[in-house]
Amino acid sequence: MAEIRLEHVTKSFGDKVAVHDASLTIADREFLVLLGPSGCGKTTLLRAIAGLGMADSGRIAIGGRDVTYLPPGRRQISMVFQSYAIFPHMTVRDNIGFGLLMNKVDKAEISRRVNSAAELLHIEDLLDRRPSAMSGGQRQRVAVARALAMEAKVLLMDEPLSNLDALLRLEMRAELKRLLADVEATTVYVTHDQIEALSMGDRVAVMRDGEIQQCDAPNTVYESPSNRFVGSFIGNPPMNFLDGTIRRSNGGVVAAVAHHEFSPAAEVRPLIEGLRGDRVTLGIRAENMETLTDPGPDTVPARVEVVEPLGAQNLLTVQVGGRLMKVSTHPTLPVAVGDGLHIRFPADQIRWIDPATDKVLYTR
């Protein structure tokens, strides 16, 4: 069992608070991704788990053992560094076996584990070479093999793919996912790449300015962001946001955006009624709207400003009541710049956001 519990972890560098009051429980053998823009504190949080920067306050427990004040070498963890941090003066074999040697594992066992880790990453041929003559991808494999050979209960990865070129990154992403599925370790994976996060993680913890914004399964984070930041950070293109005005009429409540009134779904209605002001923000993803050439019930007229054909879809930038938004359409839909369109907003795809707090009112 290697459940990781973070309780109110805070870490600052001088005046700058890097991680603020982060609490998180990572289940045994879970793959958790820490996702956020650069400077959001995700690496700091990972390093706090690793013990490479003592937390200022809060508690960190691994497998029920309080490790808050333990040095990294005694936390029984293993890690892949962003720069790989391969030891340049050692052969690949010595690099992979280094942790085992330091932990006084006996020679035969070291040799067995080094070989099997090398086999997993297909670097058996490189075992007696030194890292200086290796490509970035090969070094990356050595770094992963070194981490896996430890057979630690906790595996930490700090942007392991960020130094690879795009093609290699794609290939390595799939391979890492395959590898880590077989490894029975609780994995914390830091990245700023949302595709990586969504495609690899059991859960994704989105961070911003040192705080965890949302921690959910990839689909939930995508479909049902907890606030405006998560909605705009995740997804390409980001979620569309429309500012509307709340109108209360004959017992019902509607949001008016550009001469159109949107009626909230039944479960959201009381929450909107409870809002203080009369402003509300509607969030909707580009692929969740229907584009029609003819007006119909519940459609909003729009004008096409930009057409970006992306192969599997066309991404349109349309103007709705003076606001720009992105809509993705089927590539066969014949549109040109300047055309008029009609867009339908399905009620269950609209996320209602309180503009005062930027929080999504209802998350499922």
Add this chain to the structure above:
Amino acid sequence: MRVRAWRRHMVPYLLIAPAIVYLALFFAYPMYEGLVLAVYDEDAVLPVRAEPTLDSAEVAEIPQGGALLILDRQSQAMIDDDGATDLLTEQWFRVSGTGDTGAAVDGWVSEARIRVRSEDAAGNPLAGTVRPRLGQSADPLTDVHAEPNDRSGVVGRLEQRAPVEITEVAVLEVWFLVRPADDPGEAAGWAPSRYLQVFDDGERGRVHRGTAGEFTTAFIERMVDDRFFGPALRTTLLIMALLIPLQLVLALVMALVIHARIRLSSGFLYVFALPIGMSDLAVGILFFSIFTGNGLLNSVLDGLGIIDGPFAFLTAETTNWIIFAIVLAELWRATSIVMVILVAGLQAIPDETLEAAELFGAGYWQRVRHIMLPLLRPSIQVALILRTILAFQVFAVVIALSGGDVVTVLANESFRQYYDLRNDNVASAYALFILLLSIASAVFYLRSVRAESEVRPT
């Protein structure tokens, strides 16, 4: 277009041109000029010529100091004065008078043939008479030459005691026809007096100074045979053997203390680096003041009651103490240079590399042993090379602590040869020896502490 491209390619060369000029002018050339003295004797041989003029052919070369037989002498117009001080000169007078035939004669006669009878106020001869020749077989007449030179044509002859007017004076240098005394088979040749030393009998002499250079090992032999050479070499090597391992270990500890980034570690850096700013002579004097008879050490030891009265550390009977003091002073003075190199080397190791080692379970000493020391190898190599070369040059501290006689080192011997003995050739031989030792040690380190290309942090 082509010209422009060519110009663009030339830009880097133009940029480094000043550096190349600088290296050639202020480094390579003076170094060559200085070091060549050790193996090249500029005055080694004297070429002698078929005729007593500089443009006649060389017939033989006689080494400097070679004994000579002098066969003949002749005066020649003075050649360019190259600072010669001991040349032999002769004056010739232009005289006019009445010749033996009664006709007027005007020409040149050697001063040996004329007795000056009157001079002007400045001492210039105005008139004289022809000297008589003694002996029955002697020609009673004196030849008058067209040029101030024995070989020029005779324009007339003068009777002995004939009065003449002296109208002009020429100063000539004497040339000698010489042959090596120990080799009668060798051809005889002419050489100007400035390069020769003529003995009193006028028949023998020796080559005082050659004009042509020759490579020679004489200066190196003289250096090796010098009575201070052995002690100087031994002391230099002893100081190195004591100093370098101590310095390396000490500097490593200091560098690790600074690199540990503990509280005050930047303060340590300043304290450790302070002696870099002091001149080596000042450090030598400082340690002299500690070890001298009424110095700090004696005061402390006396005050503590450990010794009874001052102990003389720095005497000819206590050379071991002098060497100890020299090593201590050098240790204090120059360890920080090694430390600075090692600190730079440590800082070049990426933080993540050390963190990785820590994370994979390496304790501090394991990190030092398995990560830091191997990655520091290039820095250690540089430090060792630098330190060894500087140890061969140790000088001012030795002078301050020993006066340069009781305990001597190679650099001190070079100084002594140059300054006290005025022998720049042997001084240069010492300098060359130090250079060769430095190169040899650098090559030794480069080979034995070989920095594999893999060691470079990536």
